[in-house]
Amino acid sequence: MATALTRKDFVSDQEVRWCPGCGDYAILAAVQKAMPEFGIPRENIVFISGIGCSSRFPYYMNTYGFHTIHGRAPAIATGLKVTRPELDVWVITGDGDGLSIGGNHLIHVLRRNVDLRILMFNNRIYGLTKGQYSPTSEVGKITKSTPLGSIDYPFSPIKVALGAHATFVARSIDVEQKHLGEMLKRAHDHRGAAFLEILQNCNIYNDGAFNDLSDKAIKAEHQLVLEHGKPLVFGKNRDKGIRMNGMRPEVVTLGNGISESDLIVHDEKNLSLAFMLANFEAPMPTPIGVFYAESRPTYDAAVNQQLEAAKSKMGPGDLKKLLERGDVWDVH
């Protein structure tokens, strides 16, 4: 790379057309800010998206970009990454795009561990189609398509990712710029499919969905920031923690004989712990940060290793030999 890039180098010349106040602006800003730190030449960065508000994202990044079809971005990205492993490929998706119409591709790209960064903007609503419930909307939600309340039981994106045995699973929040920046860096540095759920406010159709986690006055009581090797502490005064009561986690208040040494220490490499944290529902706090990270060979690298192995075993492809494989005969 000739000269260091700045945030501005990643801003495209296209007018951003999300609704004023949309959480997507914050995510775009965080990604554009983080990009220069990764030190990757712009031409080697590709953003691939599906359909939905979030999927307009590639138009606003001054890199290579491909706005594709609903739900299929992981499959399209797989074809690109496998044949061009040197590229830094990002997938932008939403809760509808990634978990409803594209659920199948998402679980398979995660289990294969294709070396992609997958950012799922979760606003628990269909925005672009103007306000229907999504696969992450809570039961009972009143929307345009559920006037009597949704009766669909929702997915947890984190649990889906863990269930598909993703090698990197994390969560952040649109307005938590510093935390989001850290998570983007972690996702970027991971080799393999890095899944980052970003809780995102849709101020038009689902405003305040994550208020507990974003309202400065109360968020500390509801956010549990996961840090590898550190005890699970939260609360405005950092006076609450999570400890095991037999096989069940519980919230405890520090003091009165309870100290940090009684609390669970977060371990990113513990899949069971990751599942347990993913199951936290009120009154438990909502974890953000890296739930799980492990090192496993990536699909794209393995594919290319097989190609290399075949080449060193059989030599480079020889078309004439290939055509004459098997029984041939000459007619004179």
Added chain:
Amino acid sequence: MAVPPESAASAAANGGEAAIPKQRTSRDHVVIRFAGDSGDGMQLAGMQFTTESALAGNDIATLPDFPAEIRAPAGTLAGVSGFQLNFSSNEVFTAGDEPEVLVAMNPAALKANIGDLAPNAIIIIDKEAFTDSNLKRAGYQTNPVVDGSLDKFQVFQIDVTRLTTLALHDLGLNNRAVFRCRNLFVLGMVSWLYQRPIDSTLAWLERRFAKAPDLLEANRRALKAGYNFGETTEMFASSYVVEPARIKPGRYRNITGNSATALGFVAAAVKAGRPLFLGSYPITPASDVLHELSTFKNFPVYTFQAEDEIAGVASAVGAAFGGAIAITTTSGPGMNLKAEAVGLAVKVELPLIITDIQRAGPSTGMPTKPEQADLLMAMYGRHGESPVPIIAAATPSDCFECAYEAVRIAVKYMTPVFLMTDGQLANGAEPWLLPDLDKLPPIKVEFAKDPKGFMPFAREEETLSRPWAVPGTPGLEHRIGGLSSENLTGNVSYSPANNELMVRTRARKIAGIAREIPPVEVFGDQDGGELVVLGWGSTFGSIREAVKQARAKKQSVSHIHLRYLNPLPGDLGDKLRRFRKVMVAEMNLGQLLKMVRADYLIDAFGCNKVQGRPFKVSEITNRINRALEG
């Protein structure tokens, strides 16, 4: 048609007299069908016999015909698997209308095939398989071998099971393993009957059973036992000789359509100097292309078995974005699922080949049987105005050229292309004159490199093709997508006039491919005549043979075969109008017919069949005769 061995019946009756030297009877061609349970190895026997015949220098055409079920209930009609081969000392166009020889491994195989046989055909049966229970399973009330219903055929009852068992008795194999060698015994016997050398089969067995010496020995012995039995038994008074065909000099191999398709793609990628990427989901009868390409990794060939049909094509779109020669393979039901991604490739103008190995539909239909009913889906089966070139192969070896041509057009015009074959071509085989690789048309891939004035949707003047600008190229960072986009820049645009401009430009680009489509070749009356039969795809052989026979009878009948279905050749309308009558023969209810009528306002009529079976020559002949009378 062949005449049965004159003395066979009496020779069999006279068994016990001193052996006389066997005579050899000459035939110009033989149509033989192997039939048995789907577990009896009839496809294998047929394929090996095909290889033996090809190596013996005959021209050949094959027609495998098997059930979709891997192992349908044993002994039932549903489980019968057949393999038909026409081998000849002349050029052949089809696997033959009526088998002159049937090998039936059980009563069901006899019952399922007897209606197709030529008068006086030879029937070879495994006598011991005609038990009461097998007869009942096949729905026979009485044993046809003894009740006189086979009197008009030459029936040879062979103790295949017993003789195979005897040949292998000291190998310590279980009954099941021995039973599974019966096909090799039959292959050996038939190989003797038609004087085919069995060396290629022996060599194949050695490769196949390299890691199982006991099975290798068993199969070898069964094959040789069958061969020797043919020579020794007095049942067969004569063997038959089909002299080598006089075909064009050169190096040949035997090839199936699916293999030729795979090789055509590899050849195109090598010529283009780019890696080949196949994104595919297993589906009958297309899966063999995936299997075959997955063994060519060193070229390099990437094969990606995706989670579904959509991911198969979508991954190929991604690979095309990155600069690979990207293909996907499927059959009818998968075609539907891929439609949306094909529409994306049309819109963003990326090269992609969608191979539709057609099968009988609708829905799951008859997965192992051929049909040509996806043509209009390839033409129109997408949302919006999204024209896509279509190329169809005529014969198994033609799949090579068509696959190659599909890639050439896709990269030259930056467009998805449909390659249409079908189940008959996919599994059928013929001798293939290996192409001179230096004479294959060039496939030029030049990625955009220069940032100066770069615009992703600027167009080449003649082809209207846009630049292929792949990620990793400094200074060409740009965004493409499904949203309507501005001319030249590709930026999102909702301008009504711009949208129409882009739709019309893409349509003009595809229509312009007609410039380089060779003139239509008329087989027959160049200046026109009474009737022309128009066809596409695998019906080529049946139509050509029927038209040849008609012309031999001095009927004014010609044949036009189409490789390019979209765009159609520029001179097609003109050529068709030279004939008083235009008949379109296809394995659907009239799809090319609709296109021809719509494009040229010609009052053409159809000759149609949707039975999951290719046209018999006689079916086309009958339709020709009716048309000439009418």
